[in-house]
Amino acid sequence: NAGVTQTPKFRVLKTGQSMTLLCAQDMNHEYMYWYRQDPGMGLRLIHYSVGEGTTAKGEVPDGYNVSRLKKQNFLLGLESAAPSQTSVYFCASSYQGLAGVGEQFFGPGTRLTVL
Amino acid sequence: GQNIDQPTEMTATEGAIVQINCTYQTSGFNGLFWYQQHAGEAPTFLSYNVLDGLEEKGRFSSFLSRSKGYSYLLLKELQMKDSASYLCAAESNTGNQFYFGTGTSLTVIP
Numbered sequence: 001n002a003g004v005t006q007t008p009k010f011r012v013l014k015t016g017q018s019m020t021l022l023c024a025q026d027m028n029h030e031y032m033y034w035y036r037q038d039p040g041m042g043l044r045l046i047h048y049s050v051g052e053g054t055t056a057k058g059e060v061p062d063g064y065n066v067s068r069l070k071k072q073n074f075l076l077g078l079e080s081a082a083p084s085q086t087s088v089y090f091c092a093s094s095y096q097g098l099a100g101v102g103e104q105f106f107g108p109g110t111r112l113t114v115l
Numbered sequence: 116g117q118n119i120d121q122p123t124e125m126t127a128t129e130g131a132i133v134q135i136n137c138t139y140q141t142s143g144f145n146g147l148f149w150y151q152q153h154a155g156e157a158p159t160f161l162s163y164n165v166l167d168g169l170e171e172k173g174r175f176s177s178f179l180s181r182s183k184g185y186s187y188l189l190l191k192e193l194q195m196k197d198s199a200s201y202l203c204a205a206e207s208n209t210g211n212q213f214y215f216g217t218g219t220s221l222t223v224i225p
Contacts, residue, residue, distance in 0.1 A: 103148065104160065104213065108157050
């Protein structure tokens with residue numbers, strides 16, 4: 001089991017460029033999440049999905065779009081990158097637990113710099 | 116709104132016990148998670164509390180008081196490898212979302 005993988009690990013973009021971050025999980029989890037982590041801000045939820053074909057907005061969705069066409073994949077798109085989107089992006093997946101959503105399993109992160 | 120508070124930094128001595136506190140205010144609270152994150156790495160799961168009381172897992176224990184909106188993580192017999200950031204996260208039962216605190220950076224000194 002690879003767990004949660006993210007592609008790419010590092011990326012440098014120029015302002016206005018677009019890119020897609022790919023997250024894949026092989027644990028058959030229903031739930032998938034995209035977070036960004038900035039110094040002093042903690043992890044903030046961008047978008048999430050509770051199942052294949054569904055997506056929802058989190059705390060900081062502006063400037064991002066997502067798609068969940070297959071259960072195992074969750075894509076995060078930046079249509080027109082801005083310097084404020086320089087961050088570390090983490091993908092996570094989780095299962096339905098007995099009392100709520102189970103623990104989250106995180107990918108290794110993508111370090112994005114927008115110049 | 117959502118508000119998760121935890122101390123920014125703590126320092127403790129190898130072999131000692133340290134308690135990291137977390138207070139939360141969330142709508143539709145379901146449970147409280149603790150994660151460990153070493154520098155440059157992804158967070159990893161430590162513990163989950165949904166009911167009031169103490170959950171013990173080896174050197175790590177976590178406590179929850181739902182009425183007080185309060186949790187703590189207790190680390191015993193500290194080791195140098197425990198130097199990391201500890202994140203508390205409140206699970207909301209509206210939309211299956213998680214709200215993270217900014218993390219407590221723990222430094223273990225000899």
